[in-house]
Amino acid sequence: MMRKFLAALPIFALLLLAGPAARAQELLAEVRVSTENVTISDPTIVTSMQNDIRTFLNNRAWTTQTYRPEERIRLKIFIGITAIPQNGTYSTTMRLISTRPVYGTGYETNVVSIVDRNFNFNYSQQNPLDFSPNSFVSNLSSLLGYYAYLVIGIDRDTFARLGGTPYYELARNVVNYSANQTQTNEADEGWRGSGSRERHFILDNLTDPQLEAFRTGLYGYYRQGMDIFIEKPEEARASVMAALTGVQKAALTRPGTLFARAFFDAKSDEIANIFRTSQDQSQKQQLVTMLTEVDPTNSAKYQTVLK
Incomplete structure (x- = not known):
């Protein structure tokens, strides 16, 4: 299976085209939220959180490329809630595993396994997840958008030499506006590289010429x-x-x-x-x-x- 690659586009064009108006639907994510370390009185919150994250990742178009159903990038996301500091605020750890089909076979091969030990966010069942590729909406949507672009970039690198560059640039854009946002109570030091080192430095590894x-x-x-x-x-x-x-x-x-x-x-x-x-x-x-x-x-x- 060979994906059709986009011609190189300026970053501003990708920012304009990567929103929900396009219909590429590149991701096919499974999401599991675990509450083993906390007590939650209303279990419907966990079910809604899982469904909202899965829908956000799977129903949004992250690129302008057309993906056939069998070409969608499969990933598994495991979120373990470790604390609830206050109502609607969740401290969690996240593990993501992305896979890729091997040409001419039915075999799915793991591509990357990423752990984010400070995957922290606010969540309410009443507020739908929304995302902008060039401005901060919420920490949860920024985290999910960042990892969506990262996974797509890594997947593209497996099909074309340095093919993921435009998507690492989009991920970097998420890092920059999330690090600089001051309008909400969701300040996250991970965007500055002093909290979740995994999140900040894995992108640096992928974009460092050395x-x-x-x-x-x-x-x-x-x-x-x-x-x-x-x-x-x-x-x-x-x-x-x-x-x-x-x-x-x-x-x-x-x-x-x-x-x-x-x-x-x-x-x-x-x-x-x-x-x-x-x-x-x-x-x-x-x-x-x-x-x-x-x-x-x-x-x-x-x-x-x-x-």
């Missing part, structure tokens, strides 16, 4: 690797190896980068499976040595490649 190998690695891993694996497994493995080498170099250039963590959290099992059946022992050893250095958390998984 870390461009993260993004070119996405294209090499998916379009030049996974998408041809069924027909040309050895060529696909070589492309995946080259992509991972680039990711490793970028991660070592800037140790502790959040995108590297999000990438390997989503990909470690799959990477091991890709190379486990390889007949090239030197390639397998090179892979294990490289990934044990850059992703020691999952080193046990990579060691299974050699067995």
Whole structure:
């Protein structure tokens, strides 16, 4: 499956076109809100919150590109409410996992796994979620809009080299106006990089020219690797190896980068499976040595490649 890509547009044009007037509907999100750590007297609030977030993400057009139903970007969002400081105000953590189909198969591959530990917002069943691509409406809509653009940008990078650039610019726009808003009681230090480091710095990782190998690695891993694996497994493995080498170099250039963590959290099992059946022992050893250095958390998984 190959998405049709937009011609390059100036950022102001994308801002004008990315609103609800278009009908692209790029996302197909599942949303789950957990209340395990709090007591909520009215459970309908949780049901409404889930439905409103899902509808907001899935029914809004975030780009001008036409997506067929089977091309929509699947993502799962898990929101765990950790505290309710006051009525209508929610402190939560959020985990997002986006997936992508592999060409010529029924396989869905995880693309990225992101955690936001300070996903905090106001919510009322009586106030519908609304969003503007160039002004602050509410912290919840800004958070969801930011992650929508981020997910779309990452997905585009897997189909075209650096294809996600316009959507990272839109995500950056959300960061800027959310950081500078003073009209509401929803000040969020995460937009300034001092609260939710995950939210602020993962975008920096993706837009830093010195870390461009993260993004070119996405294209090499998916379009030049996974998408041809069924027909040309050895060529696909070589492309995946080259992509991972680039990711490793970028991660070592800037140790502790959040995108590297999000990438390997989503990909470690799959990477091991890709190379486990390889007949090239030197390639397998090179892979294990490289990934044990850059992703020691999952080193046990990579060691299974050699067995």
